[in-house]
Amino acid sequence: MKPGKYFESGAWAAAMGALASGATFFSYYPIEPATDIAEEMVRYGPKNGLLVFEAEDEISALGAAIGASWAGAKAFTSTSGPGFSLMQEHVSYAAMTETPVVLINGMREGPSTGQATKAAQQDVMQTKWGGHGDYEVIVYAPYNTQEMFDLTVKAFNQAERWRVPAMVMADKMTILLMEEVVIPEKVEVVNRKRPKVPPEQFEPFKPEEDLVPPMPRFGDGYRVHVTGVTHNEKGVPVSDDPWVHHKLVKRLCDKIRKNRDKIVEYEVFGDEDPEVLIFAYGFPARSAKEAIKLARSKGMKAALFRPKTLWPFPDKELKEIATKAKKVIVVEWNYGQMLNEVLKVVPEEKVSFVYRIGEIPIPPESILEEGGVRI
Amino acid sequence: MKVDVRITGIGGQGILTMAKILGSALVREGKYATLIQNFDTFISGGESTADMRVSDQPIEYPVFEKADITVFMAKKTYPRYINKVKEGGIVVINSDVIDEEPKGNFTVIKVPASSIARKLGNVRASNMVMLGALVAKLSLANPEVIKELIREKFKDKADLNIKAFEEGMKIGRGI
């Protein structure tokens, strides 16, 4: 797509972000509201070098994307709640095999089928805890159409950079909402590290200083063995020595934990020393931002803390600003998910929780009122 | 300046096309617009509504309940949204399909959009007639830029649609 300013949907912006990142493989199984992204990929993908594969289910969709990634593609898939649940075994597999892959999730109401065409923020904990085992993923929460583009690009870049699954947790509203989106002249694109030595000297899971091993491509002569079984640095399965497992899983987590400062992103909008702090992400953050404007227009010191990365979670940064505030209002479209992360760093007596379990608008005035702020 | 516009009707009437042209025209001129689509399902003939907030300032919160200007394209959604018109607001109806007489503290503009479009050669262009009437009441939008976008969107069918738009403008302006 030509650089410039467009009036388009979040689905379109995410599709453009994927193409700008150099995505070459997209797999999906239809599910509302993520099918809008598939529709854009079908429209714009092939002529831009991207193959679209409609899989038989979400298990296959992510499995195929992981396979494609090892064959050298920048691969991604899109889904929503129920499909995301089906994908979890392969999220865990991608983490263990250090496969760069991107998932875009259009969150809808759950549990189960819920209300299929209504937005919610019900899968944010599942992004981190959905699969089995200890692992780290990188998760973005876009709040407008521009971020659907920008954070999709970042998800691809971070997946490639750290060799982890990266996710864009949109919701039905951010996928369907149309507004201004700017496609920049130049997009920074990160590609995975390739082996620097010939095959006979190469050890496929031997990390470099940043804890990330270079990744060969299938068919290039490296004869790499990829396995979800605990493996040593040569890639040979090791089933009997728990210390090999300990060391491997620790590294898989540490490559994100130790580099969290490079990955964490958030926005603070408003006063640096707020009396009232609102914590919100994704679509509800739009109302929260308006609430901050409203409060400040009445002379109150107020700020919005909006994590752009849900994982790694910007806990230090939140703690710092929350310490100054007398009151912290957490806003979510669920019955308390990221709330628990906030409570880890903010004393409970400061926190009030304003929520709707699903796509019920929370107007700016309601956030302040229900949060106990009088203006 | 902030105006809340609602366009409502049924699937297949080109409501999204109208909204996209309007939104694109606004952002092209450095103004702001948000569009929330509400539709029942993907069933053709199901209810379809576009809620647009337009402004000369960046928009954070795009959700509203009552609209400043409501465009009614079909009978089906009329009862639901006629009660969600702001006091002193504007109601634009396609008078060829809605025979009700809107009553309330608002201005009513009746546009025989279907018959105008049919006369021009294609009844499907009635959405552009309605868009014309809407734009006439929306000072933020520049009609010339709208025409530019209609040309880009409809290519060889642009002339008819531009004509339809202009006819709608005339009615909106009360000419």
Place this chain on the structure above:
Amino acid sequence: MSLEESRKKLTQMPEMSLARAEALPHSLCPGCGIGTILNTFLRAMHELEEEGKLDSSKLVVISGIGCSGRISGFVKTDSMHTTHGRPVAFATGVKLARPELNVWAFGGDADLFQIGLNHTLQAARRNIDIKVVMVNNFNIAMTGGVPTVTTPPKAITKYTPRGWFERSFNIPKLMASAGATYVARWTTAHVFQLKQTFKKMALRKGFSFLEVVSQCPVLFGRYNKFRDPWSMVDYFMKMSRVVKGPQYLEEAAIEFGKPILVGEFVETEAPEYTETIYEAEGVVRK
């Protein structure tokens, strides 16, 4: 012989050029039929490479979970040991992303026909150029000998002490009806035919399916009156009837005491999926 010596010996055998020596010791039981399958597969690929018909650096061997799932680990090619039931899904992604690769998916009976049946059938329907090899040892061995979709009626396992009460799949017929353009079955008693079939599949375009009837002496054979591995292989040999053609599909189900039909059931042509999707969708290859 020490482990190091075994590894060294393996690397010195030219016909085992594609064995992954560092993966020794292997994790299979003594007498397991998978050894025969691996052996014939490695020889077949080696021969093709010697004949100049195959570049093993373009070979990708993918497997699922279970005893047969371990196969990918013993092959010195790009290889992928995936999740239970999903090797074909991963293989589909590999093939679509890089069509010049020669992609194989190995799995067991439960892997490919119980938990992962959907993917196997869908790949056959699409006629994607993936070579699928199913090792049928009549049980889910790695978890202790649990019955599965190919366990013959009345068979005794640790989990069916009173005899298996479900019906089993007629695998060749199932694959044929899903649209597989190549369907063959051999047993571990047919080493020559196995090698030839592997070679044929490697060079064939389109979805190829091979079922290998294999012995699991430890968790299946000994519960069913097969005293040792050999008696089971001997049984396969004695009961096998070589056939050719789809007219035999109806009788291809395996039951105790009945002939085991082996050979090529289906060999036909259809447009290959990878080529079709690139062309039909107009994908510009970067």
